[in-house]
Amino acid sequence: MALGSSDQTVATEHAVLSLSDVRVRLGTTVALDGLTLAVEPGEVVAVTGGPGTGKSTVFNTVCGFVRPESGVLAWHGVALRPRPHRLTTLGLTRTLQGVGLYGGLTVLENVLVGAVGVPRVPAVPPGRRAGVGAALVGGLRFPEQGPALRELAVDRLTRLGLGAYLDADLAAVPVERHGAVVLARALLAGSELLVLDDPTSGLGPDEAAALAALVREVPGGSGCAVLLTTAEDAFAKSAADRVVPLDTGD
Numbered sequence: 348m349a350l351g352s353s354d355q356t357v358a359t360e361h362a363v364l365s366l367s368d369v370r371v372r373l374g375t376t377v378a379l380d381g382l383t384l385a386v387e388p389g390e391v392v393a394v395t396g397g398p399g400t401g402k403s404t405v406f407n408t409v410c411g412f413v414r415p416e417s418g419v420l421a422w423h424g425v426a427l428r429p430r431p432h433r434l435t436t437l438g439l440t441r442t443l444q445g446v447g448l449y450g451g452l453t454v455l456e457n458v459l460v461g462a463v464g465v466p467r468v469p470a471v472p473p474g475r476r477a478g479v480g481a482a483l484v485g486g487l488r489f490p491e492q493g494p495a496l497r498e499l500a501v502d503r504l505t506r507l508g509l510g511a512y513l514d515a516d517l518a519a520v521p522v523e524r525h526g527a528v529v530l531a532r533a534l535l536a537g538s539e540l541l542v543l544d545d546p547t548s549g550l551g552p553d554e555a556a557a558l559a560a561l562v563r564e565v566p567g568g569s570g571c572a573v574l575l576t577t578a579e580d581a582f583a584k585s586a587a588d589r590v591v592p593l594d595t596g597d
């Protein structure tokens with residue numbers, strides 16, 4: 348049985364997100380038992396632990412993929428029952444590794460659509476593949492922000508080792524690098540809370556170090572808080588203001 352650590356933090360009235368005494372059962376397994384944590388505005392919190400300690404369950408609970416058996420989640424102090432398809436509206440951006448990328452768009456365009464809350468992607472007429480993401484960002488919704496967003500997107504992609512793929516179709520990027528594209532997009536999305544599940548998965552040491560630096564920059568630029576899960580203690584310490592270890596219950 349995996350136990351959530353309950354003595355690391357307490358929920359506060361100022362928290363963007365709080366979990367209070369949350370217990371989650373998956374089948375016959377108690378995946379989280381009494382997890383309490385809070386993420387304050389602009390704070391980077393890393394939930395760590397070895398295999399099976401419940402890191403993904405924390406992510407899945409916050410994103411509404413699983414429901415707690417007991418306990419309370421709150422968003423700005425108001426009880427929250429997260430629904431996966433409403434997270435963006437709420438102000439929460441989350442990654443799902445390798446999911447949600449658009450074939451037919453370039454790598455840069457895939458990242459730029461994150462700046463508009465990952466909207467519906469329209470049918471792309473033949474011969475009009477390039478530029479769709481740029482149109483979504485620069486032409487339709489944020490005309491004045493387009494160049495600055497593009498600059499940010501290029502910066503994120505380059506620092507995550509994808510500088511050579513900026514204008515390449517997503518299909519040209521090795522599948523194991525798609526996670527970095529997802530991360531670059533999430534890092535560009537303006538929101539109140541960015542939730543990252545195992546973000547160093549598929550990254551090399553240099554890219555993981557670059558990601559830690561990027562994560563640290565998120566609050567400074569936007570005030571956005573970050574909640575991430577990772578088994579990598581060094582990454583957690585490097586990226587986060589606060590580390591919440593999950594106990595094994597042993």
Ligand SMILES: Nc1ncnc2c1ncn2[C@@H]1O[C@H](COP(=O)(O)OP(=O)(O)OP(=O)(O)O)[C@@H](O)[C@H]1O
Binds near residue numbers: 378
């Ligand atoms: N679908 C499921 N049905 C039953 N038990 C599950 C299910 N998914 C996970 N578990 C169990 O719940 C516990 C927590 O799993 P979870 O995946 O959250 O841990 P984790 O820390 O993310 O592990 P890892 O680092 O190995 O991915 C583990 O004991 C795991 O075996």
